Amino acid sequence: AQSVSQHNHHVILSEAASLELGCNYSYGGTVNLFWYVQYPGQHLQLLLKYFSGDPLVKGIKGFEAEFIKSKFSFNLRKPSVQWSDTAEYFCAVENNAGNMLTFGGGTRLMVKP
Amino acid sequence: EAGVAQSPRYKIIEKRQSVAFWCNPISGHATLYWYQQILGQGPKLLIQFQNNGVVDDSQLPKDRFSAERLKGVDSTLKIQPAKLEDSAVYLCASSLRQGSNQPQHFGDGTRLSIL
Numbered sequence: 001a002q003s004v005s006q007h008n009h010h011v012i013l014s015e016a017a018s019l020e021l022g023c024n025y026s027y028g029g030t031v032n033l034f035w036y037v038q039y040p041g042q043h044l045q046l047l048l049k050y051f052s053g054d055p056l057v058k059g060i061k062g063f064e065a066e067f068i069k070s071k072f073s074f075n076l077r078k079p080s081v082q083w084s085d086t087a088e089y090f091c092a093v094e095n096n097a098g099n100m101l102t103f104g105g106g107t108r109l110m111v112k113p
Numbered sequence: 114e115a116g117v118a119q120s121p122r123y124k125i126i127e128k129r130q131s132v133a134f135w136c137n138p139i140s141g142h143a144t145l146y147w148y149q150q151i152l153g154q155g156p157k158l159l160i161q162f163q164n165n166g167v168v169d170d171s172q173l174p175k176d177r178f179s180a181e182r183l184k185g186v187d188s189t190l191k192i193q194p195a196k197l198e199d200s201a202v203y204l205c206a207s208s209l210r211q212g213s214n215q216p217q218h219f220g221d222g223t224r225l226s227i228l
Contacts, residue, residue, distance in 0.1 A: 043117075046216045099161065103156050104155050
């Protein structure tokens with residue numbers, strides 16, 4: 001069974017600071033990788049996804065993530081955060097048959113204006 | 114397109130009572146999922162349907178939880194009897210079909226509180 005670990009539970013940044021949220025997974029086979037975001041009072045929304053191809057994927061709102069297979073990692077980055085990025089971010093992995101989407105524990109990001 | 118619809122948004126019951134949640138997926142989505150999200154944790158998959166068949170229910174506590182998707186469209190999740198540790202947000206999600214490399218779309222969830 002796969003598992004996902006997000007290293008930071010809470011992150012506080014000032015506007016314009018750079019962001020990197022760590023995500024590591026464990027699974028023996030080929031995986032699909034996702035970052036979901038949950039803004040206050042809203043439902044989970046897809047930020048970006050990786051299925052195959054270029055390991056550097058770009059998502060909405062200036063976010064990107066890099067899949068490093070040798071490190072089993074899929075870290076999320078943004079060069080300059082905004083107050084509106086305040087949210088909870090979840091990394092998730094599923095096997096490439098589309099089964100068993102497994103989420104990490106989430107990282108709560110607060111951006112100070 | 115309309116999103117995943119869930120009801121009710123909130124439910125408060127006493128332990129040992131029964132409760133049911135309803136989900137209507139995005140039109141045309143063959144795969145439907147139920148998740149449990151306990152406060153401070155990520156969502157945990159309870160059950161996955163492909164049309165009206167169960168694909169995976171390995172993490173569903175079958176002694177008290179049940180789910181059905183009889184006509185392959187909307188779905189209900191039931192807890193009977195509820196325990197204190199069932200307090201959580203229950204999320205429904207849908208995707209076009211399993212293995213289609215299409216992401217899951219989530220509903221707003223039902224927040225369940227057990228007294």
